[in-house]
Amino acid sequence: MDSSSNEKVVLRAEDVRRALVRVAHEIVERNPGPRAPVLIGIHRRGAFLAQRLQAQLEDLLDAEVPLGDLDIGFYRDDLQRRPDAPVVHASHIDFDVAGRTVVIVDDVLFTGRTVRAAIEALFDYGRPARVQLAVLADRGHRELPIRPDYVGKNLPTSRDEHVHVRMSELDGTDEVTIEAAPEGGAAVQTATVEAPA
Amino acid sequence: MNHLISIEDLDREEIERIVAQAARFAEVSDREIKEVPALRGRTVLNLFYEASTRTRSSFELAAKRLSATVVNFAAGGSSVEKGESLKDTVLTLGAYKPDAIVLRTPWAGAAELVSKWCPAAIVNAGDGKHEHPTQALLDVYTLQKRLGGIDGASIWIVGDVAHSRVARSNIIAFQKLGARVTVAGPPTLIPRGIEALGCEVRFTLEELPKADVVYALRMQHERMNESFLPSLREYAAWYQINGRRLGPRQVLMHPGPVNRGVELSGEVVDSPQAVITAQVEAGVVVRMAVLYELLAGAREPLPDPTRPGRPGHPANPGQPGRQGQPDRPENVKQLA
Numbered sequence: 064m065d066s067s068s069n070e071k072v073v074l075r076a077e078d079v080r081r082a083l084v085r086v087a088h089e090i091v092e093r094n095p096g097p098r099a100p101v102l103i104g105i106h107r108r109g110a111f112l113a114q115r116l117q118a119q120l121e122d123l124l125d126a127e128v129p130l131g132d133l134d135i136g137f138y139r140d141d142l143q144r145r146p147d148a149p150v151v152h153a154s155h156i157d158f159d160v161a162g163r164t165v166v167i168v169d170d171v172l173f174t175g176r177t178v179r180a181a182i183e184a185l186f187d188y189g190r191p192a193r194v195q196l197a198v199l200a201d202r203g204h205r206e207l208p209i210r211p212d213y214v215g216k217n218l219p220t221s222r223d224e225h226v227h228v229r230m231s232e233l234d235g236t237d238e239v240t241i242e243a244a245p246e247g248g249a250a251v252q253t254a255t256v257e258a259p260a
Numbered sequence: 261m262n263h264l265i266s267i268e269d270l271d272r273e274e275i276e277r278i279v280a281q282a283a284r285f286a287e288v289s290d291r292e293i294k295e296v297p298a299l300r301g302r303t304v305l306n307l308f309y310e311a312s313t314r315t316r317s318s319f320e321l322a323a324k325r326l327s328a329t330v331v332n333f334a335a336g337g338s339s340v341e342k343g344e345s346l347k348d349t350v351l352t353l354g355a356y357k358p359d360a361i362v363l364r365t366p367w368a369g370a371a372e373l374v375s376k377w378c379p380a381a382i383v384n385a386g387d388g389k390h391e392h393p394t395q396a397l398l399d400v401y402t403l404q405k406r407l408g409g410i411d412g413a414s415i416w417i418v419g420d421v422a423h424s425r426v427a428r429s430n431i432i433a434f435q436k437l438g439a440r441v442t443v444a445g446p447p448t449l450i451p452r453g454i455e456a457l458g459c460e461v462r463f464t465l466e467e468l469p470k471a472d473v474v475y476a477l478r479m480q481h482e483r484m485n486e487s488f489l490p491s492l493r494e495y496a497a498w499y500q501i502n503g504r505r506l507g508p509r510q511v512l513m514h515p516g517p518v519n520r521g522v523e524l525s526g527e528v529v530d531s532p533q534a535v536i537t538a539q540v541e542a543g544v545v546v547r548m549a550v551l552y553e554l555l556a557g558a559r560e561p562l563p564d565p566t567r568p569g570r571p572g573h574p575a576n577p578g579q580p581g582r583q584g585q586p587d588r589p590e591n592v593k594q595l596a
């Protein structure tokens with residue numbers, strides 16, 4: 064991974080780990096009921112974050128925490144405006160979400176459009192009792208009335224900066240960086256950038 | 261991809277992409293609500309000039325799973341019986357502003373022609389003896405699932421090759437994916453020069469045990485207007501795939517509907533080697549992937565000039581396509 068000069072690291076591997084531990088504790092505190100919440104990660108990095116949160120939660124609760132992943136390609140609100148159809152990955156939700164508390168997990172919260180699509184997709188699998196949102200980084204600039212319940216790190220950014228989340232499962236390392244917009248052009252997208260979905 | 265008219269227009273990479281996409285769509289039918297909003301607001305018109313149960317219903321289901329609006333237009337019982345030409349019908353139905361037309365006709369080349377008459381994406385669901393590309397895609401999907409991959413596999417296509425658009429599309433598709441294809445059948449039902457497609461030809465089933473996959477074709481009584489065979493019994497004696505001819509490790513495919521006792525014996529249809537039901541299931545997801553590929557994403561030209569619309573679109577004068585085509589007499593009869 065080419066760490067270009069205008070990328071600033073804001074969370075290192077250890078910070079990512081600690082943020083997830085804290086989020087896991089908050090999830091437990093906020094959901095004291097007898098049934099563990101279920102985790103659903105949004106493809107692709109949200110799914111890996113959800114996996115890590117699951118391990119933490121199962122430790123804390125000493126109970127099984129169901130884990131699923133969700134692709135929101137079909138539910139994007141810009142499907143008819145993009146030049147090409149996005150690649151859709153399979154979703155895996157092998158348990159019944161009806162009546163459960165579902166925590167949606169994503170890497171970066173930006174406009175909120177991805178989360179809107181995820182909520183819509185989730186309801187096609189059943190009617191959850193409660194839906195919460197956990198994100199590793201909240202960079203602001205919401206375009207929809209959506210707010211996270213659990214935030215790893217608040218990242219004040221300007222609109223044209225890019226936030227990159229790298230995860231060891233995909234990118235060989237855990238880190239979050241902010242890339243300044245290069246002069247006179249859009250930033251090159253390396254890892255995930257929460258595209259204004 | 262603007263249309264799906266012939267499997268020849270797709271390269272290996274595109275075939276693999278559609279098939280992989282289809283595999284990911286399979287999960288939608290396990291949801292409580294078996295519908296995703298990907299094609300909401302799009303209209304798919306099924307225009308069928310030939311009887312078809314599974315192709316039409318699987319296209320309809322595929323479109324509905326993606327939340328498209330579906331209009332079915334069957335030639336029987338419509339103004340087609342009153343003598344309306346294919347072109348007039350297409351232009352009339354064009355007033356409904358379909359985003360895609362799924363077209364099945366008995367006339368080779370009709371899908372290609374229709375693509376020049378209207379701005380909708382055309383999906384060829386069978387045009388005479390020419391092609392049936394979505395069948396080839398779903399057969400590739402089924403085989404990849406069963407075998408893991410079809411590179412290097414030996415595939416025998418047995419039976420009435422001459423009247424079969426499925427055979428033609430499948431020979432091309434299987435070879436593009438690296439399989440070795442042999443066609444076998446009575447000499448009267450093997451078109452002369454079929455080797456030009458790159459396949460081998462046999463007139464007996466002696467070497468059938470070498471095949472990894474046996475693809476039996478339907479005996480097309482309805483398309484035979486002269487005598488190609490002494491009798492169906494004679495055909496069955498020589499070419500029927502039965503328990504004696506089908507090995508335990510071979511995979512048996514058939515595009516349906518099966519004539520039991522003609523090209524297949526009853527026992528092999530229900531055997532574990534048969535993937536005929538899997539082929540039908542694959543039909544829905546593969547057609548979802550095709551419609552998604554054609555219709556998701558911007559189709560009308562956007563204000564952004566770097567994303568021009570489809571060539572030939574009336575909103576894009578000056579681009580080759582529809583405008584470049586010379587006018588021709590468009591009576592259906594001339595297509596026959």
